[in-house]
Amino acid sequence: xxKLIADIRRCTVCSACLPNVPRPILQAGNxxxxxxxxxxxxxxxxxxxxxxxxxxxxxxxxxxxxTKEQFYDQELFALVPMGFCYPGKGKxxxxxxxxxxxxLWHKNLFDHMTEIKLVIxxxxxxxxxxxxxxxxxxxxxxxxxxxxxxxxxxxxVHPSPRNKIWQMKNPWFETEIVPVLRVIVNEIK
Numbered sequence: 322x323x324k325l326i327a328d329i330r331r332c333t334v335c336s337a338c339l340p341n342v343p344r345p346i347l348q349a350g351n352x353x354x355x356x357x358x359x360x361x362x363x364x365x366x367x368x369x370x371x372x373x374x375x376x377x378x379x380x381x382x383x384x385x386x387x388t389k390e391q392f393y394d395q396e397l398f399a400l401v402p403m404g405f406c407y408p409g410k411g412k413x414x415x416x417x418x419x420x421x422x423x424x425l426w427h428k429n430l431f432d433h434m435t436e437i438k439l440v441i442x443x444x445x446x447x448x449x450x451x452x453x454x455x456x457x458x459x460x461x462x463x464x465x466x467x468x469x470x471x472x473x474x475x476x477x478v479h480p481s482p483r484n485k486i487w488q489m490k491n492p493w494f495e496t497e498i499v500p501v502l503r504v505i506v507n508e509i510k
Contacts, residue, residue, distance in 0.1 A: 322351045322433045329405060329426050335419045338408075341367055345405035345422075348372050349430055350395030354509050356431070356440045357381070358447040360479060361404035361418035372400035380480035381443070386503035387510070397510055399434055401427065403446045414483060418446050438509050439472070441502075444479040452476065461491060467498060475502065 329345050336343045346362045357373075365375045373381060373392070382392050392398055404418025405426070411417075427450075431437065442448045445460050451474060457463040463476045470476060478484055478494065488494055 322349065325429055325433060329430075332405065332422075332425075334425065335406070335421045338419060339406055340409040341407055343406050344370060346370060346372050347402065347405055347430075348393065348395050348398065348400040349434060350399065351433055352396045352436050353399035353434050354397055354436055354438050355506065356399040356401055356434065356437050357443060358427075358440060358451065359400070359402045359443040360446050361402050361415065362407050363415055364407050364410075367407035372402070376482050377480045380482075384477070384480060384499050384502055385506050387506065391510065399430070399437070401430060403450060423450055439505060440474050442470075442474055442476045444477075448476050461487075464494065464498065465491075467501075471505075475505065477502070 326347070326349060329347060332345050333343045344367055346366060359373070362372065363375055363377070366372060366378075371393075372378070378392075382389065385392070402418060402422070404420075404422045406419065408416040408419055440451065442451055448456050448460065448463055452463065452470065455470070456476070457466055460476075460478065464478055467475055477498070478487055
């Protein structure tokens with residue numbers, strides 16, 4: 322596993338398409354129990370080198386009901402984005418994750434993490450990749466029908482501050498899904 326993570330951190334496959342020098346960011350350990358598959362790091366995370374080291378990470382930890390210490394324990398959580406480097410800025414936020422990363426690295430990572438009990442799919446890119454044609458037509462419907470994907474997967478909306486409007490329009494997320502998520506995470510940890 323150490324060699325694999327070192328190989329990922331040295332990856333430069335899509336360097337010509339990135340706004341920064343490649344700095345693949347992830348957290349993974351052989352004994353991780355919960356994998357969080359997100360989108361791609363934002364510029365702040367790219368600068369710090371720490372996955373989910375931003376407002377989105379604060380909100381995600383709140384949803385999970387875990388401390389920073391628990392969240393950054395690689396024997397509990399693997400933090401595996403769809404794109405390992407910051408992809409750059411688009412017209413309405415960050416660009417999508419680079420498409421090279423997941424096909425190149427995810428299978429090998431998950432093959433090493435044999436104790437994963439739950440894969441939390443944060444956002445449409447992770448859901449499209451892992452759920453493929455099992456997902457519903459919209460992200461909202463996929464998240465609402467999270468029970469359909471358990472026990473292996475649990476789809477979530479992205480915890481970005483940009484999604485506060487979505488959360489206000491969908492109060493069931495906070496009242497129905499967040500409590501279930503916390504129970505599941507607590508049972509696993």
